[in-house]
Amino acid sequence: MKHYNSIDLLKFFMSFFVVAIHTDYDHTFFTGFICPLVVPMFFVLSGFLLQKKMSVYISCGNSNCVDWTINMYIVKLLKLYFLWTVLYLPLTFYGSCIIEGNSLVRAFAIFCRNVIFVGENYMSWPLWYLLALVWASFIVKILIQWKFTIEWILTCGLCFTIIGWGINNILQVEHMDGICGNFIYVYEKIFSTTRNGLFVGFGFVAVGLFLSKWQDFFLKHFAWAFFMTLVSAIVYLYGLPFSKHLLCFCTLLIVISIKLPDRNSFPWYRKMSTLIYFSHMFFVAILIHFFPEIHTGLPQFVLAAISAFVFSYIVIRLMEIPSFFFLKKLLG
Numbered sequence: 612m613k614h615y616n617s618i619d620l621l622k623f624f625m626s627f628f629v630v631a632i633h634t635d636y637d638h639t640f641f642t643g644f645i646c647p648l649v650v651p652m653f654f655v656l657s658g659f660l661l662q663k664k665m666s667v668y669i670s671c672g673n674s675n676c677v678d679w680t681i682n683m684y685i686v687k688l689l690k691l692y693f694l695w696t697v698l699y700l701p702l703t704f705y706g707s708c709i710i711e712g713n714s715l716v717r718a719f720a721i722f723c724r725n726v727i728f729v730g731e732n733y734m735s736w737p738l739w740y741l742l743a744l745v746w747a748s749f750i751v752k753i754l755i756q757w758k759f760t761i762e763w764i765l766t767c768g769l770c771f772t773i774i775g776w777g778i779n780n781i782l783q784v785e786h787m788d789g790i791c792g793n794f795i796y797v798y799e800k801i802f803s804t805t806r807n808g809l810f811v812g813f814g815f816v817a818v819g820l821f822l823s824k825w826q827d828f829f830l831k832h833f834a835w836a837f838f839m840t841l842v843s844a845i846v847y848l849y850g851l852p853f854s855k856h857l858l859c860f861c862t863l864l865i866v867i868s869i870k871l872p873d874r875n876s877f878p879w880y881r882k883m884s885t886l887i888y889f890s891h892m893f894f895v896a897i898l899i900h901f902f903p904e905i906h907t908g909l910p911q912f913v914l915a916a917i918s919a920f921v922f923s924y925i926v927i928r929l930m931e932i933p934s935f936f937f938l939k940k941l942l943g
Contacts, residue, residue: 658819706733746808775810
């Protein structure tokens, strides 16, 4: 499979915007514009790269290998998800028992609910992306087994996005009676939010799948793509429906058009982005609970970003030592 060095670089820079989100430094014009696009872009990138892996077998009509590719991808995501969930356990139960005042039994019940259906617990907020990606990938797998084309998968993804918007609006209603009210009550108790693989992740992953399939066509019409990027950015500023999907699509198209020569630094960028993304909340938690005088915003962002960067750098260096080979599991 062709490797895209520009994507590795993009993911590295995006990981710092995730830190900005969780340190409340996403309210400046620059960060306020980019931060809401970061996790959607991670979904789009995942769909793009997954389609690249599948396309090798799709072109020769080997459906079993396509199925196997998605299965292995889901297994890899689940291993990563459960590993980081375990690492966040001390913060999870500290938040649930000490901060929220839940009993140990209730805290455990909430933990189980969140691990299966929500994807995040106290301070492990970045992990929702992994669970959502698992469910989105599983949906893609089912639709491919049902002989859906990538175009129809994209259509389904966008339709479920619309349904998610509808459910999210209903969740904002304080009182609702009847069957609909009962359904929303049960849904909220189980899933808590529509920010999951079906109503959020699936649509963005489908965008990545679509771009991966048709990238040659769009790259031939790059001038139009660049123009559409500018249009989508304006549309995004006004918060119009599907503006994030369109802007992520156009941005990724520009990124993959940039050909960067192979260097040893690009695998490093890839590893760093993963570790910064998953580990930074430990440092945010330390700053919040042990250094409350450090305000959210720029001060907290700088310290958390630097701490996560140094930690990730040290872990990657330790991975080179045979006795610390097990640390590679942190990357999946």
